[in-house]
Amino acid sequence: MPSTDVILNTTTAGETVICYHCGTACLNRNIATDEKFFCCEGCLLVYEILNKNGLCDYYKLQNHPGLSQIKAGRQDKYAFLDEASVAAQLYSFTDGNHTVVNLYIPGVHCSSCMWLLEHLQKINPGITDSRLNFTSKELTVRFNLEKISLRSVVELLATIGYPPYISLDNTQDKKPKGNSARIYKLGIAGFCFGNIMMMSFPEYFSLTSGMEKQYTELFRYLNLGLALPVFFYCASEFWINAWKGLQQKMLNIDAPIALAILITFTRSIYEIATHTGSGFLDSMSGIIFFMLVGRVIQERVYSSISFHRDYKAYFPIAVSVLTETGTAIRNIQELKENDVVQLHHDEIIPADGMIVKGEARIDYSFVTGESDPVIKEKGDTVYAGGRQTGTELTICITKPVASSYLTSLWNHHSFQKNKHTKNNKESAVHVLSKYFTYVLFALALITGIFWAFRDPSKILPSVSAMLIVACPCALLLSATYTNGNLLRLFSNNGLFLRDADVIEPLGKIDNIVFDKTGTLTECNDKTALTGAVFSAEELASIFTVANSSQHPYSRALVRFLGKYPLQRVTSWQEYTGKGIEATVNGSRIKIGSASFLGIAPTPDHANVYISVDEKKIAAFRFYAGLRTGVPDMLRQLRNKFRLSLLSGDNEREKELVQSLFDSGGQLLFNRKPIDKLHYIASLQEKDANVLMIGDGLNDAGALQQSNVGITLADDINNFTPSCDAILSAGSFTSLPAILNLARNGRAIIRFSFFISVIYNVIGLSFAVQGKLNPLLAAILMPVSTLSIVLITTGLTYFAARLNGLGKQSKPEVN
Amino acid sequence: MSVLFLLVFASIAVAGGFLVAFLWSVRTNQFEDQEGSAMRILHDDPVPNSNVSDNK
CATH class of the missing domain: 1.20.120 (Four Helix Bundle (Hemerythrin (Met), subunit A))
Known part of the structure; x- marks a missing residue:
């Protein structure tokens, strides 16, 4: 048996092949048909469906247009759509037969997607017609309820690689038209x-x-x-x-x-x-x-970004409830105490409950920030917002959805606060326009009194002319146009602001608080397997064992190993919190902690140890490494801002980040969400303008408390709590440039304000004398407006170019 | 000079025509999806018995 180094295993067959469907590099050549290779069974399945229905033009329009199917969904994931009340909420029209439904499909990205989604009727004749709005990624499907159910339509879409995004949001408030x-x-x-x-x-x-x-x-x-x-x-x-x-x-x-x-x-x-x-x-x-x-213009910029989402979007819309007669699918609002709910892998716990059956490995990272799953057993209490990462779990609801921990966390007064009053100082535009109005009234009054003594016939013409010519239009436009432009530039660079009011506080930022896990760090590929060298066959056995476990370490190991054919397992036993022991192909594989294997831990405290037949021993280490470019970015930022770090995690990676923060900033670990909130509040008491960058629900309080809260998202269609802005992870390193641009934006607004004040002074000086004629007004007002438009647009683009944000194209969105 | 009356009303009528055309195009959602139509027009109609061929 030739022993091969693990690093080389992806290229065992020599030249790498890429998946015909999605373009991902294939790990081997095992999955193939018609001389085409696929990375996984899912991609092959999609190809076969399309081939059977004569839809292979899909592959001619673009090379490898598909999306990777490696992460396949659960079989009855869409079972809740069989519930008539749930389905009815999603229909935009139905006469009981002909039905129209609008589905949001985040995966749409190229003309092939469009072609395929508009030919659904070829795959299932129950669908009469489908039409895609490419810009808003909304698919309108007309189908016949007698021939195909909504669930089948959605499942069909999911099978061909375009799962629609369905959540409570779709059902509770319809988008304004x-x-x-x-x-x-x-x-x-x-x-x-x-x-x-x-x-x-x-x-x-x-x-x-x-x-x-x-x-x-x-x-x-x-x-x-x-x-x-x-x-x-x-x-x-x-x-x-x-x-x-x-x-x-x-x-x-x-x-x-x-x-x-x-x-x-x-x-x-x-x-x-x-x-x-x-x-x-x-x-x-x-x-x-x-x-x-x-x-x-301003509205257009963010119409394509569905933005304000609350926690409801992240809960499953319906759950399986065990009743005396069997399993029923129920809306989460209808959950009552003592309902017995069945949870599958990767589902979020909808309400607090007690475990009845199964072993829970709950990932509470949304709530506490701690990424290691918590292991709970029968009789233990689990809280809403956690995600089950083990297998099947049955819980008995102890509190209805509304009063659960997560909801109360969300309902904490700092979440309720009106975002606009958060920055207690009103935005400069409003202050100045208010100021402007009073000054104008005062001037008009003085002018009126003056003319009352000199020439009463001129009171009306002069005062009304003042109010006409001194309209704050140019003042208002300077902010509108600058902000509109900045919004567009920001979104081109992967930062999506909730609204234009965020730009001003963003430009005032002097303190930046980072969350660590998922923000500065990510689970990266900087993994290493040290120790014994395994043969390909042994690696396949290790892969088989690790693949059967949902533990994050096992998942990391599986990711690291790549794809191997599954081996025959004769015995398998998982010891909670210790490891797995299994017999595969006659050899005994142990994966787990050092004590589980009965060996001394390596000096670098590897995460996982592997032994084959207790002879060949290897240590597997994976790092939550810093995102690429983060050190450089922090070095740039720390010259201008005071940086601090808040982490819900333990201090394991303290040394990783410590050198990157200057002495002024603070590094705090083991913080609960509420601590993060208090920390930011304490900074604000010292008149700091705080920018918080976090990644999840657990930071929601801090994001809200901060002057500007930015969520970092790996996928902008992804999970995002209410915050002021979303920054796509790929653009994280352009943060210094973005903050600079926001500062420049303030300067541009002030400059154009100044220009429009000059226009107003000229106009008013004529008006107070009662000499404003239509020609002057007709020249002054449009010219002031137009010049403001040109100045603001030109300067914002210039500032963006200076900051290196000008020419960047839209970030890739999967 | 009375030709001016005619000209003024004619020009307003023509401009009004364009306004109506604009409002109609907004009303029929022609500004809804500007990327989609550009792609859709490039899609060929399905050819009967088209055989599956490689694009590599």
């Missing part, structure tokens, strides 16, 4: 603005005196007619927002805009009706048009 109303408004405002502008040209060039009076009048009334839809329809959101603000006795940003629009419109009507002038309808519709453009 598009923003087409705003697009209508934009179209109409643009149309009216252009035409009003055109018909105001004679007035601009003072050609009216030479013209016949009838034309002047005609143009003015046409302008008025065109301004009506702008005033009543396009500007409606400003009215509504301003009114809502006033009801709460708040002067929000829309209030002065609404006031300016109202005054402009009334004065224009007055002038036109009394034949004293042409009014300022062109300025009014122009301003409304440009402001709508700004809001549409």
Whole structure:
């Protein structure tokens, strides 16, 4: 038997082949058909289905378009869709027969996906039609309930590699329907603005005196007619927002805009009706048009990111409940005390309960941050939010879902706090606009009093002109456009902000708090097997044994070993917390702790020890290594920010990270979620602006307490608690550049603010004298708006280029 | 000069036509999925008896 080094085993057959379906490198050539190789049975299955149905064009459109099927789901994962009440919530239309359902499919990524998903009717004739919205990754399937059930449709999608994402979110609140109303408004405002502008040209060039009076009048009334839809329809959101603000006795940003629009419109009507002038309808519709453009851009940027998700999205939507008659599928809201629930591998515990049967290996990393699973036995209590990583587990619910530990953690007052009031100082835009309004009123009052003594006939023209020309539109636009642009630039670089209000606090950050596990570190491939050298046959046996266990160490070992054919096992015994002992192909394999094997631990405290027939002994070590680029990134950051580290884990990896943090920062281990929250609160008491970067539900309190909370996600469609932003893991190292850009963003806003203040000063200086004529207003207002747009857009792109964030393409999203 | 009346109304009518076209295109969801249609048009209609062939 030739003994081969373990590192080389992936290339046993010489040249590496890649999976025909998904393009992953195949570990061996065992899985093949039609001279095509596949990495796993799942990929082969997909290929066979497509081949049988004549859908192999799928592979012609793109090379290896499929998604790896290595992680296959449980058989009855979608059984809950058989429950009529669950299924009915998901239908967007049904007459009991013809049914339409919208499914969100995160796996969609190329034109082959689209082609396949739109040819579902070839695979199952029960499906009449399917149509994919590529941008929003939503598949609309029409099918006949008599021929195929919703569960079968979903299972079909899962089998061909496109499992839909179904969670409570889908059923509880339906997504608001598009923003087409705003697009209508934009179209109409643009149309009216252009035409009003055109018909105001004679007035601009003072050609009216030479013209016949009838034309002047005609143009003015046409302008008025065109301004009506702008005033009543396009500007409606400003009215509504301003009114809502006033009801709460708040002067929000829309209030002065609404006031300016109202005054402009009334004065224009007055002038036109009394034949004293042409009014300022062109300025009014122009301003409304440009402001709508700004809001549409801003909305577009994050419409494709489904963002605000709460914990409900991570719980299974329904669970298997054991009843006297058998197993029933029940909605988790309907769970009651004393219900007996069956949990499968990788399912989240929906509510606190007591173990009735089976052995629990609960991964509480969402709740406590500790990544090692907790082992519980019959009679022990398990808490909601944990994930079962062992096999089948039966628990008896002791508390209904709402009052469980996780829910109460989530309902802690810091989670409830309104995010907008979190940064107690209001954003600069709001402060300045409020300030602006008062200053404007004061100035208007002084002007009015002044003219009351000098020339009472000028009170009305001058005061109204002031309110018209001093509309904070340019001020508002500078923030809208800068932030809109920054949002786009950030999302191009893998940072997805909840909304634009996050940018400002992000630019003020002076303290950064990192979570360790899953944020700075990841379970990487820096693994090593030292000691005896095993033959391929022995490795296959070790693989077989490790593969049968769900322990993270076993999983790490399986990942490390790669793929081997499963061997015949004659005896198998797992000793809780110690290891596994098994007989495979006649040789006795032991995998476990040093004491379990009866040997002395290696000096580097390896995680797992392996012995074959108690003769060949090897130590397996895997590291929770730092993510690539993290040391460099921390070195860059620590010059500008005070860094600290909070970890729910033990101090095992302290030396790994200690050198990377400067002396000013703190490294704290064994922190519970609430400790993390308190730590951040204590920093904030010292007037620090804290950025928290974490990865999971256990950091939720800290994320919320911090001025800006960023969740690091390996997959942006993945698990994310409510936070201010999601940073995709691939872009983690661009964090310094991102923070820099946010700082620049603040400077850009201040600069364009300054410019628009100058415009306002010029405009007001004419207005107070009662000399504002339509031409001046028509030049000043659009020019100020346009120049603000150009300045902000240009400067943000320039700043992004300076920070090296300019040209980056969208990160790969699986 | 009365030709101006005609011109003004004609130009507004033409512009209005485009406005209606725009509103119609929004209403019929033509701006919903801008990437999808670009890909869909490149997909060939299924050829009867197309045999499975490699793309390598």
